[in-house]
Amino acid sequence: xxxxxxxxxxxxxxxxxxxxxxxxxxxxxxxxxxxxxxxxxxxxxxxxxxxxxxxxxxxxxxxxxxxxxxxxxxxxxxxxxxxxxxxxxxxxxxxxxxxxxxxxxxxxxxxxxxxxxxxxxxxxxxxxxxxxxxxxxxxxxxxxxxxxxxxxxxxxxxxxxxxxxxxxxxxxxxxxxxxxxxxxxxxxxxxxxxxxxxxxxxxxxxxxxxxxxxxxxxxxxxxxxxxxxxxxxxxxxxxxxxxxxxxxxxxxxxxxxxxxxxxxxxxxxxxxxxxxxxxxxxxxxxxxxxxxxxxxxxxxxxxxxxxxxxxxxxx
Amino acid sequence: xxxxxxxxxxxxxxxxxxxxxxxxxxxxxxxxxxxxxxxxxxxxxxxxxxxxxxxxxxxxxxxxxxxxxxxxxxxxxxxxxxxxxxxxxxxxxxxxxxxxxxxxxxxxxxxxxxxxxxxxxxxxxxxxxxxxxxxxxxxxxxxxxxxxxxxxxxxxxxxxxxxxxxxxxxxxxxxxxxxxxxxxxxxxxxxxxxxxxxxxxxxxxxxxxxxxxxxxxxxxxxxxxxxxxxxxxxxxxxxxxxxxxxxxxxxxxxxxxxxxxxxxxxxxxxxxxxxxxxxxxxxxxxxxxxxxxxxxxxxxxxxxxxxxx
Amino acid sequence: xxxxxxxxxxxxxxxxxxxxxxxxxxxxxxxxxxxxxxxxxxxxxxxxxxxxxxxxxxxxxxxxxxxxxxxxxxxxxxxxxxxxxxxxxxxxxxxxxxxxxxxxxxxxxxxxxxxxxxxxxxxxxxxxxxxxxxxxxxxxxxxxxxxxxxxxxxxxxxxxxxxxxxxxxxxxxxxxxxxxxxxxxxxxxxxxxxxxxxxxxxxxxxxxxxxxxxxxxxxxxxxxxxxxxxxxxxxxxxxxxxxxxxxxxxxxxxxxxxxxxxxxxxxxx
Numbered sequence: 001x002x003x004x005x006x007x008x009x010x011x012x013x014x015x016x017x018x019x020x021x022x023x024x025x026x027x028x029x030x031x032x033x034x035x036x037x038x039x040x041x042x043x044x045x046x047x048x049x050x051x052x053x054x055x056x057x058x059x060x061x062x063x064x065x066x067x068x069x070x071x072x073x074x075x076x077x078x079x080x081x082x083x084x085x086x087x088x089x090x091x092x093x094x095x096x097x098x099x100x101x102x103x104x105x106x107x108x109x110x111x112x113x114x115x116x117x118x119x120x121x122x123x124x125x126x127x128x129x130x131x132x133x134x135x136x137x138x139x140x141x142x143x144x145x146x147x148x149x150x151x152x153x154x155x156x157x158x159x160x161x162x163x164x165x166x167x168x169x170x171x172x173x174x175x176x177x178x179x180x181x182x183x184x185x186x187x188x189x190x191x192x193x194x195x196x197x198x199x200x201x202x203x204x205x206x207x208x209x210x211x212x213x214x215x216x217x218x219x220x221x222x223x224x225x226x227x228x229x230x231x232x233x234x235x236x237x238x239x240x241x242x243x244x245x246x247x248x249x250x251x252x253x254x255x256x257x258x259x260x261x262x263x264x265x266x267x268x269x270x271x272x273x274x275x276x277x278x279x280x281x282x283x284x285x286x287x288x289x290x291x292x293x294x295x296x297x298x299x300x301x302x303x304x305x306x307x308x309x310x311x312x313x314x315x
Numbered sequence: 316x317x318x319x320x321x322x323x324x325x326x327x328x329x330x331x332x333x334x335x336x337x338x339x340x341x342x343x344x345x346x347x348x349x350x351x352x353x354x355x356x357x358x359x360x361x362x363x364x365x366x367x368x369x370x371x372x373x374x375x376x377x378x379x380x381x382x383x384x385x386x387x388x389x390x391x392x393x394x395x396x397x398x399x400x401x402x403x404x405x406x407x408x409x410x411x412x413x414x415x416x417x418x419x420x421x422x423x424x425x426x427x428x429x430x431x432x433x434x435x436x437x438x439x440x441x442x443x444x445x446x447x448x449x450x451x452x453x454x455x456x457x458x459x460x461x462x463x464x465x466x467x468x469x470x471x472x473x474x475x476x477x478x479x480x481x482x483x484x485x486x487x488x489x490x491x492x493x494x495x496x497x498x499x500x501x502x503x504x505x506x507x508x509x510x511x512x513x514x515x516x517x518x519x520x521x522x523x524x525x526x527x528x529x530x531x532x533x534x535x536x537x538x539x540x541x542x543x544x545x546x547x548x549x550x551x552x553x554x555x556x557x558x559x560x561x562x563x564x565x566x567x568x569x570x571x572x573x574x575x576x577x578x579x580x581x582x583x584x585x586x587x588x589x590x591x592x593x594x595x596x597x598x599x600x601x602x603x604x605x606x607x608x609x610x611x612x613x614x615x616x617x618x619x620x621x622x623x624x
Numbered sequence: 625x626x627x628x629x630x631x632x633x634x635x636x637x638x639x640x641x642x643x644x645x646x647x648x649x650x651x652x653x654x655x656x657x658x659x660x661x662x663x664x665x666x667x668x669x670x671x672x673x674x675x676x677x678x679x680x681x682x683x684x685x686x687x688x689x690x691x692x693x694x695x696x697x698x699x700x701x702x703x704x705x706x707x708x709x710x711x712x713x714x715x716x717x718x719x720x721x722x723x724x725x726x727x728x729x730x731x732x733x734x735x736x737x738x739x740x741x742x743x744x745x746x747x748x749x750x751x752x753x754x755x756x757x758x759x760x761x762x763x764x765x766x767x768x769x770x771x772x773x774x775x776x777x778x779x780x781x782x783x784x785x786x787x788x789x790x791x792x793x794x795x796x797x798x799x800x801x802x803x804x805x806x807x808x809x810x811x812x813x814x815x816x817x818x819x820x821x822x823x824x825x826x827x828x829x830x831x832x833x834x835x836x837x838x839x840x841x842x843x844x845x846x847x848x849x850x851x852x853x854x855x856x857x858x859x860x861x862x863x864x865x866x867x868x869x870x871x872x873x874x875x876x877x878x879x880x881x882x883x884x885x886x887x888x889x890x891x892x893x
Binding site: 052058105106108109110111112113115116117119120121123124127128130131240241244247248251252255280281282283284285286287288289290291294295298 | 567612
């Protein structure tokens with residue numbers, strides 16, 4: 001049963017249903033927007049999960065890469081007259097490149113040292129965004145040009161619901177491909193025993209770097225989508241709290257589980273909307289829920305549920 | 316011809332003097348804020364050594380210290396008692412955090428424990444916004460506001476309170492850990508929990524103690540610094556970040572390293588703000604942090620890894 | 625005699641002032657089995673860790689296949705044709721038995737992350753087939769799709785051998801392959817190793833099962849307190865008075881202390 005649930009087609013079907021059914025049923029642009037946001041941050045969490053759950057490395061600065069994707073999409077066309085598609089591609093490539101350059105030295109660090117280095121990296125990126133007011137508008141943020149495809153302007157929440165749902169779906173397919181590939185096996189092997197993986201010819205540094213770059217690219221793509229959906233971005237999208245939110249999505253959903261990253265994103269996204277109604281106690285409850293989930297389901301929601309289901313069938 | 320040359324020399328002297336005074340000013344303000352980071356980092360280290368938990372709620376203890384004392388003082392409680400009340404509240408919160416947040420999750424992976432403490436920090440912030448408010452609050456300076464002039468730099472007396480307080484806490488903690496039996500039990504637990512248990516140390520009590528002591532240290536820092544920086548419900552996160560960075564810079568688990576790390580980060584911030592750019596002052600501190608870790612992956616005073624290089 | 629595939633020349637390492645391995649040399653030849661024996665704590669596993677790049681030797685030289693590999697990391701040594709198993713199992717627990725072996729094919733696969741993301745990289749079939757063949761050879765094909773962490777100790781011991789073989793090594797280091805195995809399993813391993821040696825593989829073996837060592841080995845190297853004591857044909861070594869003394873001495877001490885000598889085996893983890 002657990003195999004079936006975690007098998008790739010079941011997961012894909014499940015996600016397709018979760019995207020399509022509410023998409024057809026929801027009419028309010030508010031809920032469609034919430035849905036699109038969940039897909040977009042789920043996408044970033046998916047990438048971070050490749051780094052945390054498969055390569056076993058933590059990053060407390062991944063929102064920095066979201067910021068790079070988002071701000072490239074806004075700044076390059078606005079101030080440098082770039083074509084917006086070129087700007088989007090440049091944002092994603094730029095994030096990947098920065099991850100590649102910085103990742104080499106940073107990923108030699110272990111545990112809490114790595115956590116602090118990535119945290120510092122994320123803060124540096126968000127600081128550049130907040131301080132280069134001339135280009136980014138500083139803390140007030142800036143407008144993002146609207147995307148036009150064949151003269152058709154993509155701007156409603158409904159458009160972006162389907163686009164981000166589609167992007168998420170493709171992101172899952174790619175992540176599954178990767179995990180089942182030689183690269184994925186190398187990553188999983190490193191996570192279980194770095195020594196043994198080494199004696200089989202796996203270069204640990206290289207594979208950690210690969211996971212770091214791939215996760216940064218995922219984050220940047222999510223940033224591009226976020227900028228286009230929102231039409232306006234602020235340095236908040238690259239802040240430390242956003243980074244923490246991403247890590248929380250991955251851990252709460254279940255590290256090393258693709259569905260987990262999505263469940264984590266959905267839980268946090270919905271919780272935020274739900275709690276917004278009681279905004280007096282919003283942060284208090286959010287914090288308590290985070291604690292409770294981690295105390296009672298330390299492996300994360302999806303792996304815990306899988307185990308429960310599995311053991312019930314077995315006995 | 317004589318006069319201009321004299322004037323030039325005079326100017327140079329004046330510039331040099333100005334430079335020294337400015338530098339001294341930056342160093343003092345850097346050490347003051349650095350002392351607060353050092354205390355947060357010390358709290359991190361204490362808890363980390365006893366429990367292996369990186370407590371991201373450490374900054375909230377500083378917030379509690381500041382907010383509780385500010386509100387108590389505003390309600391007419393004498394400053395001394397307001398401060399004591401704040402410390403007691405922080406200790407209770409620290410013990411609750413350990414008993415209901417950390418103990419039930421014993422043995423979970425370190426990232427899970429980090430999420431729990433981040434959750435705790437968010438919850439404490441939310442609770443503070445509810446119980447208190449979202450405004451800034453301050454305490455009166457303990458020995459008046461009149462600045463003391465030292466070599467053309469002006470020092471607010473409260474800065475001396477912060478520096479002195481930090482010094483007393485570090486010294487007291489050091490004496491306690493090395494000179495008392497219970498302190499040695501804490502060190503033993505840090506070195507090897509299983510072995511400490513086997514020789515009869517009540518490790519559960521030691522862990523509760525580490526949370527209580529860290530909370531108290533944080534709250535004292537909060538009380539001391541509030542007259543200078545003010546406080547509000549959300550000052551904890553930034554402090555936790557800086558404190559964590561300081562603890563890692565000094566070498567995770569090394570108390571003196573944590574103190575040094577805190578002072579260094581405070582100094583870098585103040586000098587960066589003074590000489591480079593105040594909007595990039597944090598950036599300078601974090602860039603130095605990354606640079607140091609590249610060269611010394613175990614922090615400044617961390618133990619060298621015995622693993623293969 | 626053909627050229628050695630593995631040459632260790634005067635290697636050594638210290639841990640906190642204790643010389644765990646000191647100036648040890650040996651050579652492994654294609655098609656031959658070299659056994660390294662010695663009392664607990666003699667430094668056998670540490671020697672393995674040195675030769676396989678897990679630790680860095682602070683003296684001497686190591687050559688694999690004629691190439692200087694002194695100070696090389698495990699991944700580089702694997703490229704040169706050295707593979708190993710571990711005394712204290714280093715299995716990828718969250719992967720299936722088959723996947724464990726497939727990881728061993730790493731060096732035989734093409735690696736392009738973009739193609740892997742797109743799911744269009746070829747060669748997966750070849751990897752799977754080669755890995756299944758290896759599982760079949762060590763008699764674990766029926767466990768192919770079980771998660772490794774759910775398999776028994778004896779099975780995992782053999783799985784590690786299959787995984788190491790998947791790299792198609794020239795020299796294979798086996799750290800107590802028969803430990804924890806019953807008589808039938810030990811006989812199977814015996815048979816497997818003979819077949820492997822016959823196919824031209826150089827085998828270096830650390831083993832406590834003396835019957836296995838005596839029947840398999842072409843040559844035996846005895847370590848004592850980190851130093852090499854004797855090397856020679858098994859029968860000569862077994863009769864050597866120094867060897868007997870070393871074993872008896874430690875046996876008596878071991879009985880008194882009721883446990884192992886410190887150092888060697890624990891330093892391996």
